Amino acid sequence: MAKKGKIPKPKSAAEGVQELERPTIKWRTIGLIAGGFVVLWITAFMIQGYSQGSPYGWIPVGVVGVLTLVAIGFGIYVWRLTQKSRGIVDILAQATDEEGRKRAIEQLEAADAKDAMSALARAQLVSRDSPADAIKILEEIDVEKAPAVVQDDVRANLGFLYLMNGRTKDARKLVDQLRLDRQPNAKAKAMYAAVSAETFARTGKPEEAQKLLETYDANDPEYGEVKGMLLRAQVYTFLALKKRGRAGQAMKDLAQVDANMLAPWIGKKTRPEIKQLAEQALRSMGVAPKMQMKVMRK
The missing domain is CATH 1.25.40 (Serine Threonine Protein Phosphatase 5, Tetratricopeptide repeat)
Known part of the structure; x- marks a missing residue:
């Protein structure tokens, strides 16, 4: 017969923090995309050169120009999102003990309580002591207005809290x-x-x-x-x-x-x-x- 013992203590917050992944910009991918656009520009100007002065020869150049602007805009959006994610991860990195966890929650609230990424991080910290409060935080997020990469994170975390309750x-x-x-x-x-x-x-x-x-x-x-x-x-x-x-x-x-x-x-x-x-x-x-x-x- 097994000897009665105690339930092991919960894993420390420090263990979870050690597994946090700081978002990084994938420069190799960016380089490949940039190389692709260089090829598109060269091709567009080659077509324009063979058009013998026809105004239609500028159409490929215009199309590539629009695509380039869209890509630049998307790149700026991703860069800003990555920077915001890094900031949140840096705040979460403080939560290695109870005092650090409370400090991280306060900083996330002060940063932008309505921001989906900040709210998600805050809910993850709060859920340890109060799942009900974490559920409330996540339910207040307007998922449809959140960044696409965050929407499913909110759904999955809120879904798990629902299951636990x-x-x-x-x-x-x-x-x-x-x-x-x-x-x-x-x-x-x-x-x-x-x-x-x-x-x-x-x-x-x-x-x-x-x-x-x-x-x-x-x-x-x-x-x-x-x-x-x-x-x-x-x-x-x-x-x-x-x-x-x-x-x-x-x-x-x-x-x-x-x-x-x-x-x-x-x-x-x-x-x-x-x-x-x-x-x-x-x-x-x-x-x-x-x-x-x-x-x-x-």
Whole structure:
């Protein structure tokens, strides 16, 4: 019989900060695009040269000119967005302890409380102590007016908070709008997949959830802390598919990653089969599952 122990302390904020990725400008990509425009300009002037003075020869030059202006405008937009992202990451980097976390929240509020990127970062910091306040922050964001690259981040984070609070129907509305194909970052894409899979599993589409989870391997080191979210989604998916053995293994794997993620399933309102799997996983680690824990509704 396993010796009763304590639930391990939650991972420190410093560990999460260490995994933050500071946005960078991809100069190689910019160089390739610039090279492409050089070729277009050369081609346009060659066509104009062969037009023998015809005014139509200037049409290609005009088209390339318009495309160049559009590209420059888009480049400025991306550069500004990258600079803003860097600033937010630098603020988040302070959140290595409780004092730093509070200071980061204050700075994000002071910077621009209505900015989608700042609000998203603030919600992520606030959610640790108050998921309800984090939900409120994200719900106040006008997603349609947010930058395209931020819209799905807001939906995925808000969707996960809804799932943690049992609001599966609200999560489903957000997940149905998620676009994994437009997210270039592997870790963020895996996070979208985890939220989508759990939502599908809990709203009657476990087969679709399984397809997603087969694509995103929880053991891929590139996914970092998202591994826990993928394993959580596996628990719901395998239970919905009546594969209790695989659900139990996913629960044990999740306990090894972070036993605190099992806390929401120890409450009285949890489905009996999930609660039983969580208790079994904790016992296998030598942890007493009936100890008092800070529990959020599942």
